[in-house]
Amino acid sequence: MTDYLAAAMAMLGPAQNRYADSAAWDRLHTELGIHQLPTDYLTLVDAYAPIQLNGHLYLHHPATERWNLGQYIRDTVRAWSEVSWDDLDPDEDPRELFELAELNFGTRDGPWPIASTDRGEVTFLVAADGTAPWLLVADGDGGWARYEMSFAEWLYRYLIGEDMAGPNTSTFYPGPVELRRLLMTAGERPEPWSGPERGM
Numbered sequence: 343m344t345d346y347l348a349a350a351m352a353m354l355g356p357a358q359n360r361y362a363d364s365a366a367w368d369r370l371h372t373e374l375g376i377h378q379l380p381t382d383y384l385t386l387v388d389a390y391a392p393i394q395l396n397g398h399l400y401l402h403h404p405a406t407e408r409w410n411l412g413q414y415i416r417d418t419v420r421a422w423s424e425v426s427w428d429d430l431d432p433d434e435d436p437r438e439l440f441e442l443a444e445l446n447f448g449t450r451d452g453p454w455p456i457a458s459t460d461r462g463e464v465t466f467l468v469a470a471d472g473t474a475p476w477l478l479v480a481d482g483d484g485g486w487a488r489y490e491m492s493f494a495e496w497l498y499r500y501l502i503g504e505d506m507a508g509p510n511t512s513t514f515y516p517g518p519v520e521l522r523r524l525l526m527t528a529g530e531r532p533e534p535w536s537g538p539e540r541g542m
Contacts, residue, residue, distance in 0.1 A: 346495035347382045353501055353519050355537040357389035366405035370412050376450060376470045382494035383456060383467070387411065392524040396515050398459040399500065400524070409524045418455035418464065419448035434484040453478055456493065463507040465496065481507040 351357065371378055378384075391401040392409035402411040427445060432438045437445050446452040453466035462482025469475045477489040477496055487508035489496055500506040503514025518536035525532065 344495075344498075346492060346498045347385060350386065350494050350498040350501065351389065353498070353537050353540050354390060354395075354521065355519075359388055361391070361403045361405040362388040363405040366403075370404040373412060374415065374448075374454070374470075376454075379454075379456070379467065379470055380475060380493060382492050386494065386497065390521065392526075394522045394524060396501065396513065396520050397522075398461060398513055399497075400458050400460070406526065408526055414458075415448070415455055418458070422447045422453075422455070422464075430484075434486070436478060436480075436486045439486055440478070440488050459507075459513075461513075463511065465493075465507075467493070479507040481511055485509075487511075 367379075367384060387401055387403055391403040391411075392406055393401050395401070400409075402409045402414045404411040423446075427435060427437065436442060444452070447466075448454065450471055451469050453468050454470055455464050456467050457465040459482075462480075464480045464482075466478045466480070467475055468478050474490075477491065477493065479487045479489065481487070485508045487506075489506070491499075496506055500513075501519055503512045505512045518539055520534050520536055522534040523532040
């Protein structure tokens, strides 16, 4: 059985852990009212975030002022909570597609935004406190996809070019993964770097 956390980190290179801070996670979990986000997600965010991967995927961190994960979650929950779900066609309504009784963003059993892309895709963690949390991904064009897997497996599959926001959504780039730190100050100009060779 594949260790997807190890496999994803092998593609991204050595952990940076620039902002790793257990107290920041404790504050975020208290604020969100959940026990804990999945360990693989915490590990990846601590290791690399705030980061942009392969020019599209963004990961925020709870310990930074800019690109703050808590602020991102609050803002995104607010925006998605304002969507009028009753006006959607059944094939665009995640409640109908995935047999969800309700779609209450930012609640204990509801979707929590945990990653996004510059293409409008948003990855949500559903039932964060449950025994089997899963991922719901909005493709930015009204489509939805459900993934019964960990975030580490989702990220690994995203990086190797699989469709991870529904059909025809892959973003495969051959060669090493490109990483770019997100700006922490107005004058900062971080240079991108590459993960290890991966034979792709």
